[in-house]
Amino acid sequence: MKYQTYKPYKDLASIVKFYWTLEVPFDPKNQKQKIVPDGCIEMTFNFGDKIKRYTSENDFILHPNAMVMGQRTKSYDILPVGNVDTFAICFYPVGFVNFVKSPLENLVDKETPIAELFGEAEANELERQMIQAIDTQKRIDIIETFLLKKLNERTTISNIVKSTVDTLLKTNGTTPINVILKDDISKRKQLERHFKKQIGISPKQLGKAIRLQANLHLLLNKKSETLTDIAYENEYFDQNHFIKDFKELVGVTPKEFLGNENMTLSALFYK
Template identity: 55%
Template sequence: MNYQTFQPQSDLRSVVKCYWTLEIPAQKDVEKQLIIPDGCIDMIFILGDDVKRFTSGDEFIIQPREMVLGQITGPFYVQPSGYVSSFAVRFYPYGFSNFVSSSIKKLANKETPLALLFGDEPSQALTEAIIQAANTSARIEIVEAFLLEKLTDKTIIDNVVKRTIDTILSTGGNTAINTILKDDLSKRRQMERKFVQQIGISPKQLGKVIRLQSALKRLLNRQPESLTEIAYESDYYDQAHFIKDFKEFTGTTPRAFLEDGTMALSSLFYKKD
């Protein structure tokens, strides 16, 4: 597996976390791969063979070849049908709202074709340019030009929502929403509605995802080894609380995660992220 990340130019750095590429040679009997929530939204271009996404058991759909993958809040399994080659934009939690006028909530837990978000002609032109580009650098230039054209000077993200996200990220998901809002408790419901519209999930869900990511990085890097230590360093109440949250988002336990071949892709993504 060859996974690489690239930094955006300065004008997009506040909304785009990175660009990434993934290349995997075709293999026989490839296992399903679990994608773990990370609080981000990705715009993905599939340049290789088709990719299956399992909806339940053995039932699956073929992912669109150009799509936006919204917030994930539970186990999300994919399986390549052959050669994997992908180019993608990873947006910060509040990043993608700056490029579309519709609610981000409807994008959660599914793939949305670019044409539904940006129109047939612009999406087709972008996709063709990405496919025909000679290399990753050229693809980054193409997608950045597209995003900068869509980006406006108008502030789309509510300041309270952005402040809440910044605090969640800076504290590793360990700050209660009441603490963030302080004197604005009466505005909590309004803020939460805006949060879901602009981010796709609730503040509480995002906090749990960010905390899980913090624990996951410690788990993948095996420092420390003890699940109890990982739990406490990630500010879970105890090991049981850590395991409960881990199973909610992955469908498995931390120990099983490390030993399961279906976690290879997530391990590659999040150990380096």
């Protein structure tokens, strides 16, 4: 399993978090892998075999080869049917809205073919170029040319959304929304409305996803000795509150996550 990340061009650095590639040779013994919410939207290009995304224990859909995965409010399982060869763009929470006109709440918890977002002709040409590219650097060049061109049609991010996201990122999702808004109830509905359109999910859901990433980093890198240490470091009231939030988003407890072969990919992504 080969996973690598790449930094974006400086003009995209406030919008694109990073690019990543994943190569995994097929093994009939491969297990389902759980993908957890991370507060980001991703555009992915699949150059290998199809990937299943399970909608129940046995039912699944096949990922489109070129798609956008919207904000996730829950974990889900995937399983490749053959070799994996993927290139992806990971956008900051306020990043992807710059490139589409559709409300991002329409993309939540599902895979949307890029043709539905950018039009069939433009999407097909982009996919063709990405498939024919000789290496990862060429693919980065292609996608950055595409994104920079799209920025000319830029959508304005509302100040209330940007300032809220900035605060959540700086504090690892621990700052309550009422504190960010300074208890101004009149701003709460405005924020919720703008968030659904420009981020896709509510401020509270984004905060939970960002907080989960901080928890996973501590858990996987053994930066804290115990679950209680992790709970207090990320400002949970107690260990039980931390475990409850973790299981709600991931589907298993922190202890069950560690060493679980179904979590290998998530551990690789978020370590």
